[in-house]
Amino acid sequence: MPTSPLIRILRYVVPYGLQVAASVILLAMVGLLDAFRVLLIGPIFDRVLNPTTHAPGITLFTLPSTGLAFNLHDFVPAHFQNDWTVVAFALVVSTLLKGVCDYTGTYLVNYAGFGMITDLRNDLYNAILRRSVAFFHRHTTGTLLSTIINDVEKVQFAMSNVLGEFLQQLFTLLFTAVVVVLLGGKLAWVLVAFIPFVVFSSRKIGGRVRTTTRKGQDKLADIQNILQETISGNRIVKAFGMEAWEIARFREAARKLFRANLRWVRAHAISSPLMDAIGAIAIAFLLLLGRDQIKAGAFTAGTFLTFIIAVFKLYDPVRKFAQFNNSFQQAIGASSEIFRFMESEDDVKQKPSAAALKDFSKNVHFENVGFSYLNGNGEDKTILRDINLDARAGEVIAFVGSSGAGKTTLVNLIPRFFDVDSGRLLIDGHDVRDLTIASLRSQIGIVTQETILFNDTVRNNIAYGQPDVTDDKVVAAAQAALAHDFILRMPQGYDTVIGERGVFLSGGERQRIAIARAILKDAPILILDEATSSLDSESEALVQSALGNLMSGRTVFVIAHRLNTVRRADRIVVLENGTIAEIGTHDGLLQGEGLYKRLYDLQFVDAEAR
Numbered sequence: 113m114p115t116s117p118l119i120r121i122l123r124y125v126v127p128y129g130l131q132v133a134a135s136v137i138l139l140a141m142v143g144l145l146d147a148f149r150v151l152l153i154g155p156i157f158d159r160v161l162n163p164t165t166h167a168p169g170i171t172l173f174t175l176p177s178t179g180l181a182f183n184l185h186d187f188v189p190a191h192f193q194n195d196w197t198v199v200a201f202a203l204v205v206s207t208l209l210k211g212v213c214d215y216t217g218t219y220l221v222n223y224a225g226f227g228m229i230t231d232l233r234n235d236l237y238n239a240i241l242r243r244s245v246a247f248f249h250r251h252t253t254g255t256l257l258s259t260i261i262n263d264v265e266k267v268q269f270a271m272s273n274v275l276g277e278f279l280q281q282l283f284t285l286l287f288t289a290v291v292v293v294l295l296g297g298k299l300a301w302v303l304v305a306f307i308p309f310v311v312f313s314s315r316k317i318g319g320r321v322r323t324t325t326r327k328g329q330d331k332l333a334d335i336q337n338i339l340q341e342t343i344s345g346n347r348i349v350k351a352f353g354m355e356a357w358e359i360a361r362f363r364e365a366a367r368k369l370f371r372a373n374l375r376w377v378r379a380h381a382i383s384s385p386l387m388d389a390i391g392a393i394a395i396a397f398l399l400l401l402g403r404d405q406i407k408a409g410a411f412t413a414g415t416f417l418t419f420i421i422a423v424f425k426l427y428d429p430v431r432k433f434a435q436f437n438n439s440f441q442q443a444i445g446a447s448s449e450i451f452r453f454m455e456s457e458d459d460v461k462q463k464p465s466a467a468a469l470k471d472f473s474k475n476v477h478f479e480n481v482g483f484s485y486l487n488g489n490g491e492d493k494t495i496l497r498d499i500n501l502d503a504r505a506g507e508v509i510a511f512v513g514s515s516g517a518g519k520t521t522l523v524n525l526i527p528r529f530f531d532v533d534s535g536r537l538l539i540d541g542h543d544v545r546d547l548t549i550a551s552l553r554s555q556i557g558i559v560t561q562e563t564i565l566f567n568d569t570v571r572n573n574i575a576y577g578q579p580d581v582t583d584d585k586v587v588a589a590a591q592a593a594l595a596h597d598f599i600l601r602m603p604q605g606y607d608t609v610i611g612e613r614g615v616f617l618s619g620g621e622r623q624r625i626a627i628a629r630a631i632l633k634d635a636p637i638l639i640l641d642e643a644t645s646s647l648d649s650e651s652e653a654l655v656q657s658a659l660g661n662l663m664s665g666r667t668v669f670v671i672a673h674r675l676n677t678v679r680r681a682d683r684i685v686v687l688e689n690g691t692i693a694e695i696g697t698h699d700g701l702l703q704g705e706g707l708y709k710r711l712y713d714l715q716f717v718d719a720e721a722r
Contacts, residue, residue: 116444117444117447117448117451118440118444120447120451121228121232121267121271121443121444121447124228124229124231124232125224125228125271127227127228127231128223128224128227128228131220131221131223131224131227132220132221132224134216134217134220135216135217135218135220135221135224135276135279136217136279137217138213138214138216138217138220139213139214139217139218139221139276139279139280139282139283140283141209141210141213141217142210142213142214142217142280142283142284143280143282143283143284143285143286143287143288144283144287145206145207145209145210145213146210146284146287146288146425147284147287147288147290147291147422147425148202148206149203149206149207149210150288150291150418150421150422150425151291151418152199152202152203152206153417153418153421155195155199214280217276217279217280218276218280221272221275221276221279222272222273222275222276225268225271225272225273225275225276226268226272228271229264229267229268229271229272232264232267232450233260233264235454236259236260236264236450236453236454237260239453239454240256240260240453242458243456243458244458244459244460244529244530245524245529245530246459246460246485246530247456247458247459251453252333252337252340253336253337253340254333254334254335254336254337254338254339254340254341255333255336255337256453257333257336257340258329258332258333258336259333259449259450259453262329262332262333262446263329263446263447263449263450264446264450266325266329266442266443266445266446266447267443267446267447267450269439269442269443270439270440270442270443271443274436274439274440277432277436278433278436281428281429281432281433281436282429284425284428284429285426285429285430285433288422288425288426288429289426291418291422292419292422292423292426295415295418295419295422313386313387313390313434317379317382317386317434317437317438320379321376321379321437321438321441321442321445323379323445324372324375324376324379325376325441325442325445325446326445326446326448326449327372327375327376328369328372328373328375328376329445329446329449330372331365331368331369331372332369334365334368334369335362335365335366335369338358338361338362338365339362342358342362379438386434387427387430387431387434394423394427395420395423395424395427398419398420398423399420459530459531460528460529460530460531460549462548462549463545463546465546466546466547466548466549467542467546467547467548468547468548468551469539469540469542469547469548469551469552469554469555470540471555471636472505472539472540472555472636472637472667473505473540473636474504474505474540474541475502475503475504475505475538475539475540476502476503476526476537476538476539476637476667476669477501477502477503477536477537477538477539477541478499478500478501478502478522478525478535478537479500479535479536479537479538480498480499480500480534480535480536481496481498481499481500481522481525481532481534481535481536481537482494482496482497482498482499482532482533482534482535483495483496483497483518483521483525483530483532483533483534484496484533485530494690495518495521495690496518496521496522496690496691497534497690497691498535498691498692499522499535499691499692500692501685501692501695503667503669504667505636505667506665506666506667507667507668507682507683508663508667508668508670508680508681508682508683509668509669509670509681509682509683509684509685510670510671510672510678510680510681510683510684510685511523511669511670511671511684511685511687512671512672512678512684512685512686512687512708512711513686513687513688513693513707513711514688514711517687517688517689517690518687518690519671519687520641520671522687523639523641523669523671525537525544526539526544526556526637526639526669527552527553527556527558527639528544528545528549528552528553531545539552539555539637554635555635555636555637556635556637556638556639557630557633557634557635557637557638557639557662557666558630558638558639558641559623559626559627559630559638559639559640559641559659559662560626560640560641561641563613563614563619563622563623563625563626564613564626565610565613565614565617565622565625565626567609567610567611567612567613568609568610569604569606569607569608569609569610570590570599570602570605570606570607570608570610570625571583571586571606571607573610573614573625573629574586574589574590574606574625574628574629574632575629575632576629577633578632578633581632583606585632586606586628586632587606589628589629589631589632590606590625590628592628592631592658592661592662593624593625593627593628593631593658593661593662594624594654594657594658594661595621595624595625595627595628595658598621598624610625620654623658624654624658627658627659627662628658630662631661631662635666636666636667637666637667637668637669638662638663638666638667638668638669639668639669639670640659640663640668640669640670640671640672641671660680663680678698679698681697681698682697683695683696683697684696684697684698684701684708686701686706686707686708686711688707693706693707694706694707694708696708
């Protein structure tokens with residue numbers, strides 16, 4: 113049976129049990145002192161404002177059936193005898209104590225609330241970041257960002273801001289209810305008749321709030337998807353003159369969010385007026401019945417006034433509880449998406465008995481490998497089938513083929529970005545599924561056409577994954593990647609921040625930074641995925657030289673459409689429709705009349721002539 117989101121949220125509070133326990137005690141004191149101040153209203157009207165009364169002591173209340181009376185003089189120093197002095201001292205001291213308890217209790221409950229939210233956010237980010245590449249194919253960036261930011265924020269609001277006030281109001285309700293029962297006697301039981309109406313309406317409204325909250329969060333995720341796409345792709349938007357169309361698309365998404373928010377408001381806003389109506393009816397009944405009780409001498413005017421004020425005080429937490437319930441339902445609705453991501457089954461799993469891969473030394477072997485994935489219609493689409501290939505240590509293997517032949521998918525199987533559907537992929541005789549993911553990927557370096565750099569310094573981008581590496585090694589890697597000279601020409605050299613995705617660098621410079629990063633990692637297996645296909649001739653020449661330094665002494669799998677890298681390969685594997693059509697050297701394949709010869713004639717003859 114699946115655990116409810118509320119229970120899972122509360123589990124995050126357990127490490128902060130001490131703070132929560134202390135805040136409960138302190139906020140209970142707040143409720144008790146609040147109820148105590150309500151009890152002072154009777155003595156104020158019956159004794160302080162009516163000095164003609166000369167009764168011994170000031171009775172706060174009497175316990176039913178026992179006749180035990182609680183005198184206000186028992187709570188103040190003995191030398192205070194004047195009624196005004198006694199009441200004033202009790203009022204001021206109780207207010208000061210309430211303030212201290214309120215501040216400390218609220219701080220502690222918020223400490224626990226923000227602490228558990230920090231843990232939840234960290235666990236969510238950890239869960240998402242460790243998912244396989246297929247997970248990020250299935251979920252858009254905007255959806256993931258919305259969950260990490262907006263959904264967590266809903267839970268944070270409920271578990272920090274609302275939780276503190278909820279505990280305070282809860283204890284105010286409990287102790288004020290005791291005051292109502294002690295002062296009102298049988299008259300207080302009239303209020304019990306209204307409890308079913310309060311509970312039923314709160315449940316109905318809360319369920320509606322939870323549903324509308326989830327729908328609103330989904331619409332907000334759609335807006336974040338559009339923002340992410342248009343901001344990151346702003347050059348394409350401008351190049352195609354699509355600003356008006358994108359603005360219209362954003363406005364349509366904003367309109368849908370507006371409607372979803374209105375549905376939430378309709379569900380949420382009804383709670384307060386409804387509680388007001390129920391409270392007004394209850395108090396009207398009490399006034400009707402209380403009038404006769406005063407005539408019969410069962411109440412003094414001051415006692416009945418205290419009773420009515422206590423009922424009003426009681427009504428305020430009840431009204432707020434409906435709002436608290438809405439906030440908690442919002443948190444539950446938002447957390448459902450959080451825990452869905454945290455619980456989602458990953459396509460690439462590490463076995464409990466997985467072994468660490470030692471230093472690579474022999475070969476990478478594809479044995480009858482097949483791979484497919486679900487397309488947008490939920491149908492299996494075969495990408496690779498019956499792939500048999502043995503790459504020896506130190507060998508350079510080039511993959512060539514038309515777009516969609518499966519080249520990138522094939523090399524992505526080596527670091528286990530995906531798992532094979534059939535067959536096996538062996539490294540030094542070990543099935544990659546029997547190896548720890550960390551040890552496997554530590555043996556592999558990757559340089560891709562779409563260079564991923566971070567908004568950090570040049571030094572930190574080169575040393576990514578190795579923050580403690582010495583500066584000398586970073587410089588040596590940059591020199592091997594032919595990046596050292598242009599780095600020194602930058603304003604702060606290696607300490608220059610290069611902007612988001614390396615926006616302040618040219619394409620060739622970005623590639624050489626990425627190559628320096630791979631050189632510094634010094635992995636024995638290297639994957640080059642179309643690393644030079646988008647560069648101009650001058651940049652390509654520099655990058656090719658850097659790649660030559662990087663490839664030296666390594667086992668290299670390269671996807672390339674440019675002639676130089678393909679010619680350098682020990683063997684060329686030609687893929688067609690997910691299968692290996694040909695394998696051989698550049699010169700050997702050109703002597704045949706196969707697919708490679710046709711691709712060469714189409715793509716490389718003109719380049720050779722130039």
